[in-house]
Amino acid sequence: MPILTFLNTLFSRLGAFPTHVIREMGKIAIFSLKGFGFIFSYPLQISKITKQVYFIGAQSIFVIILTGTFTGMVLGLQGYYTLVKFGSEGLLGVAVALTLIRELGPVLAAIMVIGRAGSAMAAEIGIMRISEQIDALHTMDINPIRFLISPKIAAAIISLPLLTAMFDVVGIYGGYITGSVLLGINPGAYFSRIESNVMMKDITGGFIKAVVFAIVVATICCYKGYYVHLREEGFGARGVSMATTSAVVFSCVLVLMVDYVLTSFLL
Amino acid sequence: MxxxxxxxxxxxxxxxxxxxxxxxxxxxxxxxxxxxxxxxxxxxxxxxxxxxxxxxxxxxxxxxxxxxxxxxxxxxxxxxxxxxxxxxxxxxxxxxxxxxxxxxxxxxxxxxxxxxxxxxxxxxxxxxxxxxxxxxxxxxxxxxxxxxxxxxxxxxxxxxxxxxxxxxxxxxxxxxxxxxxxxxxxxxxxxxxxxxxxxxxxxxxxxxxxxxxxxxxxxxxxxxxxxxxxxxxxxxxxxxxxxxEVLQDDLTGMGLQVQGEQRFNEEMDRLQRFGIPFSIILLTIDNMDEINRSIGHMAGQTVMKDFATHVQKHLRIIDSCSRCGLNKLMIILSGSNIERAKIVCTRLSIELSGNELVDIEPYPEFCFAVSAGFMEVQKGDTLGDLLAKAGSRKDMGYAFRIC
CATH class of the missing domain: 3.40.50.300 (P-loop containing nucleotide triphosphate hydrolases)
Known part of the structure; x- marks a missing residue:
């Protein structure tokens, strides 16, 4: 009998973690589907979505320009010194552009949005949960997912591809500053190589990634805030702070993981 | 059902x-x-x-x-x-x-x-x-x-x-x-x-x-x-x-209904054992709803507070006054028969009318419509019955307005 008890405990402990992970994944999937589905429910929440586009998109422009410029510049610098060894510095433009359009643009724009808007979403919804504001919505028969989450997901889907595009363009000009202005590559060669080598498929792939990242970021950040009261550790303000941290970390990791999966399909 | x-x-x-x-x-x-x-x-x-x-x-x-x-x-x-x-x-x-x-x-x-x-x-x-x-x-x-x-x-x-x-x-x-x-x-x-x-x-x-x-x-x-x-x-x-329960009503500073009941029981005991009479007066502000509607609930409560303070000033130290409803005050007049209760009631109406009753002037022609029911308590009466009688103004008391 002690052996049976031991085995029972062993397997239940071993199984607890995967079960928890699968349950969480299921909950996130349902939450995401509901949030996405309610975007199209009537009446459309145009005004709320517009406000969120301003918050997630417009207010992130400065940080995107800043990070985009320096990412492009550093890519230009690193790329130049690598390519010059092979005498192919003329390919710098296309190297910078493809790296940005295919990978760094969507990923870094998503990470910037997580840092600037995702953490704010998790904290805002978490505070609404612990101060019973979400319960108040329930009592008024207002669906909190439709009212709070859907506009954020919709706004992220609209904003992130635009921010990615901005990041790409600014990054390409950043590469131009280092490559052509500072290191002397012919500007015509820099841009003409981009024009001839960047395919529509690359751009579409970048945008697909941006849309998927938008759903991932908005869903995870809102989910962590929405269920802050079900956390096993950390309640109240501490719970919200832990949920915000976990939202940022989890969504960053997930963006990189999803990026790998998408890349393997898109290539 | x-x-x-x-x-x-x-x-x-x-x-x-x-x-x-x-x-x-x-x-x-x-x-x-x-x-x-x-x-x-x-x-x-x-x-x-x-x-x-x-x-x-x-x-x-x-x-x-x-x-x-x-x-x-x-x-x-x-x-x-x-x-x-x-x-x-x-x-x-x-x-x-x-x-x-x-x-x-x-x-x-x-x-x-x-x-x-x-x-x-x-x-x-x-x-x-x-x-x-x-x-x-x-x-x-x-x-x-x-x-x-x-x-x-x-x-x-x-x-x-x-x-x-x-x-x-x-x-x-x-x-x-x-x-x-x-x-x-x-x-x-x-x-x-x-x-x-x-x-x-x-x-x-x-x-x-x-x-x-x-x-x-x-x-x-x-x-x-x-x-x-x-x-x-x-x-x-x-x-x-x-x-x-607190010891006194936090708004009026008076005793609570439960204390009024205790006092009533003590007086009833004295009446039954020694035949010492006592009377009760029930003051009801009849237009409390109107006051609330006209000047708001907050100001209405201030008015109630001021009214209670003025009533208390005009009572003897041996009399007890307690709150027994949202707009009701009960006074127990120790050692008083109906004649004395009537005198107290009349005096209250005169003295209260002569004073600047409330610190705030809520609205022009503002009046308390107060009904005062009074009665000498008989052996075996229960407080509930008396309050109901006073409340329905049957066989007792009269109404007066204090402006």
Missing amino acids: AQPLIQFEKVVKSFGSNYVLKEVGISISKGEVTTIIGKSGTGKSVLLKHIIGLLHPDSGRVLFKGMPLLKMKRDERRLFKRKVSYVFQGNALFDSMTVFDNVALPLTEKTSLSKTEIGRKVREKLDQLELFNIDDKYPSQISGGMKKRVSLARALVTDPEIVLFDEPTTGLDPIRKHAVHHMISDYQKQLGFTGIIVSHAIPDIFYISQRIIMLDEGSVIFEGTPDEIQADQNPAIQEFIKGI
């Missing part, structure tokens, strides 16, 4: 190993104010949250007009929810919305009313609750009492049939506390909603409730009228009521 509006049948609710509700069975009738009392952590708020559907029972059923809430179809549940409003203990106002938007939210989201109509309704509720010039303020910019009233306005703006109040007066000062009780009582009379209140404000809450339910460690230990609970001999109930 009429079908209860809301019914709990053997409802059990636990959080982990902590059983909060243990086979709770209660009935709530339509159009009544039912108050749930009990120590903290006995499941009062949990019980309330089962009605609105924020929590669901582990076992047992919650029924609305005989229909289990969990078996309702989506449309039925939606319809039910529209009939119910909830006033949260911590107000649960949306802190990123203005006061106006907070109150308007249930209308903007769940009705197809025009903006103008919504604006009119919201304005009307805010005015009724004396919330002026704060439309554009955020909840963090207004006081605790205002927040409470904003949350009350939000709950009442949809004209609900059932309103659930989770400790509506916690953290309010005496005047505001009494004003909120008056508001609940007034709106309940005006709108006819069924009120379910979780409260610790004993005995004030007894004045406005028709039924009291007491929970203890997750079980119902009392269900009945306010008079019945005060007369109940269960030590747990008495210990709770006496333990929570």
Whole structure:
């Protein structure tokens, strides 16, 4: 009998973690589907979505320009010194552009949005949960997912591809500053190589990634805030702070993981 | 017996190993104010949250007009929810919305009313609750009492049939506390909603409730009228009521009804043993509702406070004066027969009329319409009967106005 008890405990402990992970994944999937589905429910929440586009998109422009410029510049610098060894510095433009359009643009724009808007979403919804504001919505028969989450997901889907595009363009000009202005590559060669080598498929792939990242970021950040009261550790303000941290970390990791999966399909 | 509006049948609710509700069975009738009392952590708020559907029972059923809430179809549940409003203990106002938007939210989201109509309704509720010039303020910019009233306005703006109040007066000062009780009582009379209140404000809450339910460690230990609970001999109930009661009414500074009853019993004992007579006078402010409507509930309570202070000034030290209702004061005149009671009553009316009665001048031609019922107590009379007689003005007393 002690052996049976031991085995029972062993397997239940071993199984607890995967079960928890699968349950969480299921909950996130349902939450995401509901949030996405309610975007199209009537009446459309145009005004709320517009406000969120301003918050997630417009207010992130400065940080995107800043990070985009320096990412492009550093890519230009690193790329130049690598390519010059092979005498192919003329390919710098296309190297910078493809790296940005295919990978760094969507990923870094998503990470910037997580840092600037995702953490704010998790904290805002978490505070609404612990101060019973979400319960108040329930009592008024207002669906909190439709009212709070859907506009954020919709706004992220609209904003992130635009921010990615901005990041790409600014990054390409950043590469131009280092490559052509500072290191002397012919500007015509820099841009003409981009024009001839960047395919529509690359751009579409970048945008697909941006849309998927938008759903991932908005869903995870809102989910962590929405269920802050079900956390096993950390309640109240501490719970919200832990949920915000976990939202940022989890969504960053997930963006990189999803990026790998998408890349393997898109290539 | 009429079908209860809301019914709990053997409802059990636990959080982990902590059983909060243990086979709770209660009935709530339509159009009544039912108050749930009990120590903290006995499941009062949990019980309330089962009605609105924020929590669901582990076992047992919650029924609305005989229909289990969990078996309702989506449309039925939606319809039910529209009939119910909830006033949260911590107000649960949306802190990123203005006061106006907070109150308007249930209308903007769940009705197809025009903006103008919504604006009119919201304005009307805010005015009724004396919330002026704060439309554009955020909840963090207004006081605790205002927040409470904003949350009350939000709950009442949809004209609900059932309103659930989770400790509506916690953290309010005496005047505001009494004003909120008056508001609940007034709106309940005006709108006819069924009120379910979780409260610790004993005995004030007894004045406005028709039924009291007491929970203890997750079980119902009392269900009945306010008079019945005060007369109940269960030590747990008495210990709770006496333990929570304050020594004097915090608004008027007078004794409480229970102390008035004690004094009445002492005087009755003296009357029966030694034949020493005593009389009672019941002062009722008849136009309290009008005063509240004209100058607002807050100012109405200030008026009540001032009136009580003036009455007390004109009594002898051996007389006792206690509050025994939202707008009633009871005076016990020790060693006085009916003649003396009549003299005291007349003198009170003259002296009170001659004074500047209230510190504030609420509105032109302001008057207290006070009816004073007086009676000499006979052996074997009960306080309840006398108060009823005084209240109905049968065979006793007369009315006077103090302006």
